[in-house]
Amino acid sequence: MIKTSILYLFLLFPNFCDSAKVLLTVMDQGRSHATSITPLMHRLQKNDHTTALEMATYKPDIDFGMEERFINMSGFENNFISKDFFKIAFEDEFTFVHQAVPFIFGSISCDRILKHQKNRYLEIANENWDLFLSDSLFSPCGYAMAEITGKPHVMMHSSDVESAHGSFKGFSRNYAIMVPNFLPYSMSNFTIEKYWHRVVSTVDWFGSAFITGAVAGFAQKWALRSIIPFPFFSFYDYNRRSSFSFTDMPDPLYPVGARTNDYFSFGTYCTAQKKVLDEDWEQFVSDPKSKGTILVAFGTIIDWRFAPEEKFEIFLNTLNRLTEYRVIWSMKGDRPKGLGEHVKISSWVPQQQILNHKKTVLFLSHGGLKSVKEAVCSATPSLFMPMFAEQMRNAWLAKSKGFARILNKFHLSEQYLENHIREVVEHKSYQIQAEQFLSTFTDQPMPALDEAAFKFERLFKYNGKMPKFFYPKTIDLSYLTALNLDIWVIVPLVLGYIISK
Ligand SMILES: *[C@@H]1O[C@H](CO)[C@@H](O)[C@H](O)[C@H]1NC(C)=O
Ligand SMILES: *[C@@H]1O[C@H](CO)[C@@H](O)[C@H](O)[C@H]1NC(C)=O
Numbered sequence: 131m132i133k134t135s136i137l138y139l140f141l142l143f144p145n146f147c148d149s150a151k152v153l154l155t156v157m158d159q160g161r162s163h164a165t166s167i168t169p170l171m172h173r174l175q176k177n178d179h180t181t182a183l184e185m186a187t188y189k190p191d192i193d194f195g196m197e198e199r200f201i202n203m204s205g206f207e208n209n210f211i212s213k214d215f216f217k218i219a220f221e222d223e224f225t226f227v228h229q230a231v232p233f234i235f236g237s238i239s240c241d242r243i244l245k246h247q248k249n250r251y252l253e254i255a256n257e258n259w260d261l262f263l264s265d266s267l268f269s270p271c272g273y274a275m276a277e278i279t280g281k282p283h284v285m286m287h288s289s290d291v292e293s294a295h296g297s298f299k300g301f302s303r304n305y306a307i308m309v310p311n312f313l314p315y316s317m318s319n320f321t322i323e324k325y326w327h328r329v330v331s332t333v334d335w336f337g338s339a340f341i342t343g344a345v346a347g348f349a350q351k352w353a354l355r356s357i358i359p360f361p362f363f364s365f366y367d368y369n370r371r372s373s374f375s376f377t378d379m380p381d382p383l384y385p386v387g388a389r390t391n392d393y394f395s396f397g398t399y400c401t402a403q404k405k406v407l408d409e410d411w412e413q414f415v416s417d418p419k420s421k422g423t424i425l426v427a428f429g430t431i432i433d434w435r436f437a438p439e440e441k442f443e444i445f446l447n448t449l450n451r452l453t454e455y456r457v458i459w460s461m462k463g464d465r466p467k468g469l470g471e472h473v474k475i476s477s478w479v480p481q482q483q484i485l486n487h488k489k490t491v492l493f494l495s496h497g498g499l500k501s502v503k504e505a506v507c508s509a510t511p512s513l514f515m516p517m518f519a520e521q522m523r524n525a526w527l528a529k530s531k532g533f534a535r536i537l538n539k540f541h542l543s544e545q546y547l548e549n550h551i552r553e554v555v556e557h558k559s560y561q562i563q564a565e566q567f568l569s570t571f572t573d574q575p576m577p578a579l580d581e582a583a584f585k586f587e588r589l590f591k592y593n594g595k596m597p598k599f600f601y602p603k604t605i606d607l608s609y610l611t612a613l614n615l616d617i618w619v620i621v622p623l624v625l626g627y628i629i630s631k
Contacts, residue, residue: 149178150590151258153199154286155272156265157232158186158239159208162430163265164194166288166378166500170396171196173579174586184254184272186243199254201247209235216436219517220539225312226337228518233346236268237353243271244356255279261594264372266295270350273368278357282594285372289499289520290379291393293335294342298369300604300612303387310334313522318536320526339609370605373595376582378499382571383506383527390602396582397499398572400507407483414474415489420456422491422555424449425484425510427460429498432517434461441542442466448547449473455491455555458484485510491555497525497536505534509568511560513550515539532563 154171156163164183171181172195182197188208191200210232218224243251255275262276262283276283285295293311296303306328313320313334320327343366351362378397407415415423426449428434434442449457450470457472460479469475484490485508495501497514502524505512514525515537528534537550554560572578589596604612 148590149180150260150586151180151182152261152263153182153184153254153257153259153275154196154263154265155184155269155275157236157268158203158210159188159191160185160265160269161191162498162500163267163288167263167265167286168194168196169399169401170376170579170582173583177583177587179586179590184275185269186239186271199257201243201250201254203239203243203247206242206246209238213436215518216433217438219432220438220441223315224518224522225314226334226341229312229338230341230345230349232268233342234349237270237346237349240269240271240274240350240353244353251275260590263376264368266292266375270353270363270365273350273365274354274357274363277354277363277368282373283368283371284374284376284589285369287375287377287379289377289524290384291375291377292338292342294339295369295375297335297339297609298343298366299372299375299390299392300370300602300607300609301388301390301393302602302604302612305335306332308335308385308387309523309526311338311520311523313520313526315516315522315538315540318522318526318529318538374585374589380503380506380571380578382567383502383531391600392596392602394582394585396578397503398574398578400503400568400572401482403486404480404482407480407487411480411484414458415456415484415487417456419454420472420489421454422456423484423487423489424452424455424457424492424494424551424555425460425479425481425490426457426494427479427481427501428496428517429501432496435463441539444542444544444547448544448551451544451548452551456489482508491561492551494551497521497528499524502528502534505564506568506571509533509561509564511554511564513537513554515542531567533560533567535560 152174154167164185174181180197182199183194184199186201186203188203188206218228251271255278259281262281263286264272264276264283266285266287291301293305307322308331309320310331311334314330317327317330322328347365350365354363374392377395379395380398381395382398446466446469449459450473453470453472455472458479459473459475461475462477465475482504485493485504490510493505493510493512495512495514497516498521505528512528512534514528514534516522516525517539525534525536529536535550535554537547610616
């Protein structure tokens with residue numbers, strides 16, 4: 131009797147006792163995307179699964195705490211790091227149309243990998259992985275690893291599930307009442323109550339789906355033509371066939387939307403605070419003359435050495451005037467001339483420890499999702515100056531929770547910057563709302579990373595793809611059909627035709 135039930139268990143869950151081998155493939159030199167997903171990978175390691183990271187590297191990168199399967203592309207130019215990019219970041223609007231550019235860069239890089247490093251590429255792809263985890267953005271060579279080996283794959287979103295990807299998967303979200311992924315910089319007062327704002331949301335949604343499906347889709351077909359011949363790679367199908375979508379966007383931060391079984395947000399967690407501040411940092415921030423610490427940090431990508439001179443001067447002069455505070459400015463390069471004693475610059479800053487320090491009163495940042503989450507987890511009032519990608523949307527999410535304000539990079543002046551900084555540090559409401567939001571943030575039935583690991587375990591049990599009933603029917607329908615747009619268009623047309631007869 132016992133024997134039969136054990137046998138039955140094994141038949142039911144053939145891989146139950148195995149540990150799985152998982153390869154996370156991210157965009158080239160994709161430290162930012164990789165570090166969003168790293169905590170989940172570390173959680174999987176605790177369950178004895180093997181996790182590895184694949185990306186093309188143009189220069190050495192940090193240790194991600196998992197096995198490395200890097201493709202060494204040093205000697206070639208990394209298109210993602212260009213002066214043009216910094217011009218866009220500091221001076222231009224960023225819309226769904228811009229989203230095509232990194233997809234094209236990723237495709238060019240992938241084409242080059244397949245020309246110059248094909249053996250290394252195939253060696254990695256064929257390592258008998260159980261599951262591929264695909265960075266949702268800009269990594270066609272990673273997608274193709276799953277395609278050519280026929281192994282299952284999961285989409286990994288380092289911010290929210292992008293509108294295009296969600297549409298492809300039939301998530302049936304109401305696009306008009308979602309805050310646009312690429313919220314215009316002038317719309318910090320976005321509200322779904324206004325008709326025009328809902329129109330902007332809708333245009334952003336369908337525009338993104340078109341750019342990602344058509345333009346980025348075409349670039350990726352081209353990049354992969356040597357290993358995926360006619361009818362070529364389809365990013366649309368790749369998303370539809372994915373067995374799960376995991377996103378780092380914390381549920382409490384994002385508007386409530388329709389959910390499917392194959393969707394999970396693992397982002398609602400706060401990492402345990404690492405050790406306390408080192409002596410020299412502690413000494414700087416605990417100066418008794420200081421009214422508080424202001425941390426200025428714009429993430430791993432923005433390099434102040436390439437900032438337009440006048441924007442740099444505005445920051446320099448404004449921070450210089452805040453002599454009653456201690457300012458920590460994270461930047462690479464030499465110490466700028468004329469900077470006051472109360473400003474400390476450093477190319478590396480113990481960001482988490484500083485944000486958690488009791489004297490810290492303001493976080494001035496770009497609004498990348500990881501920064502927003504660090505502000506949330508340390509309950510730090512924030513000022514976000516969004517620069518590119520979906521940072522404006524993230525900043526808006528923080529603003530709508532009441533603990534942050536948004537700076538418009540187009541309006542930047544010394545007075546404007548100083549006014550905003552003083553507004554946040556001199557009014558208690560931002561601190562109070564930050565603490566209120568944090569107090570409910572991780573209040574869930576089960577810690578998010580544990581639940582994510584549980585969902586992976588179940589996926590492994592079914593060899594990487596859940597049974598068909600698990601997935602929404604809309605996956606097999608076109609998005610326009612799933613949204614009933616055919617009914618709304620065709621029925622009135624037919625009625626109109628009959629009436630006009
Ligand atoms: C990558 O390749 C370059 C030149 O081909 C070499 O100098 C470098 O050591 C390699 N890096 C790694 C991490 O293997
Ligand atoms: C946003 O709304 C607030 C309050 O309604 C108003 O004071 C502010 O000027 C508005 N900002 C913009 C950029 O429209």
